[in-house]
Amino acid sequence: MKVVFAAIILAGALVVAFGSPVANEQPVRDFYYDAPDRILPMSFAHQDHVPVNCVDCHHNYVDDTGGGLCMNCHVTDQSVWPLFEQQFHDLCRTCHEEKAALGEDGGPPRQCMACHLGDDLP
């Protein structure tokens, strides 16, 4: 049993180190948006979110907390950068969950890869 357990841990460590041998696409962490640390790429298509009120995400239009792209503040402002992952997960996931719970056409919460492959969508 020790050997089996050690083999499982070794296999897991190899997958973490070198990636999944069966998954088609692998996300690559990098310094996207001039982030101070390597982060995962993110997919977000405005064209898929047209029914959503802009200020639901672009809070700066109503609370005057900055301008420009989301990432201008969220990766460069040291007061919010530590919360980057949590804030974006909460924002995206909560919205999708709420819409799904209400039976609205919002798309369900989804597996990680559905959001963490970079894209050039507008």
Add this chain to the structure above:
Amino acid sequence: MKALIATFLAVFLITFLAAPAMGGGWYWDAGNALGFAAFAGLLYLTITSSRRLDVRAHQVLGYGVLFVTTAHIFWFMLGDAAVIEFMKFGAPDYMWHGIVSFLLLGVLITVALVPDRFRVHSDYPAFKYWHRLLAIFTIGTATYHIVASHFYLGTWYQGALFALLAIAVAFGRPWWIRLGQLRLAHIGAYLAVSAAFAAAFTAIRNLP
């Protein structure tokens, strides 16, 4: 068998108390269902442990729980490449708790086997004490992994109920030992029940 089904029902029903039809797609839901089945197996192993325990059946069922836990982990690691990124330094604490829980489960099983048990523990009471303590930590870290992730337990009362269930199993030994020695389910039955609950969980959340 009744206790096995009841344990699975308790674990899975809590996830359906709010937004029962909400899912993240069949792949994600099936992988998480395996995790819930592994957790239910862990609770069942604890509930059925008493003085007249069938040690061999307990041991074999432990292998079953380790197998389902391993399936839960590799399902995501192999199929959703982004999950790997959440198993590295900087990952959310609930992911680390999941990893620690899996390692504790492995240690719980391997150290309980002879001859390693004799190497680690001087006598049987010492082994029982540490085995139980390790099981409580395994349940605790697994519970945190599940509850803090908020997947399928999005409301405060679902999280509280799930935590209460884990606490009742981990610390309620004086109470549930009064149930007498429950006959342990066969590993085949545990795997079949796991597959059935995982299939139902996935279907409910994905079928139109």
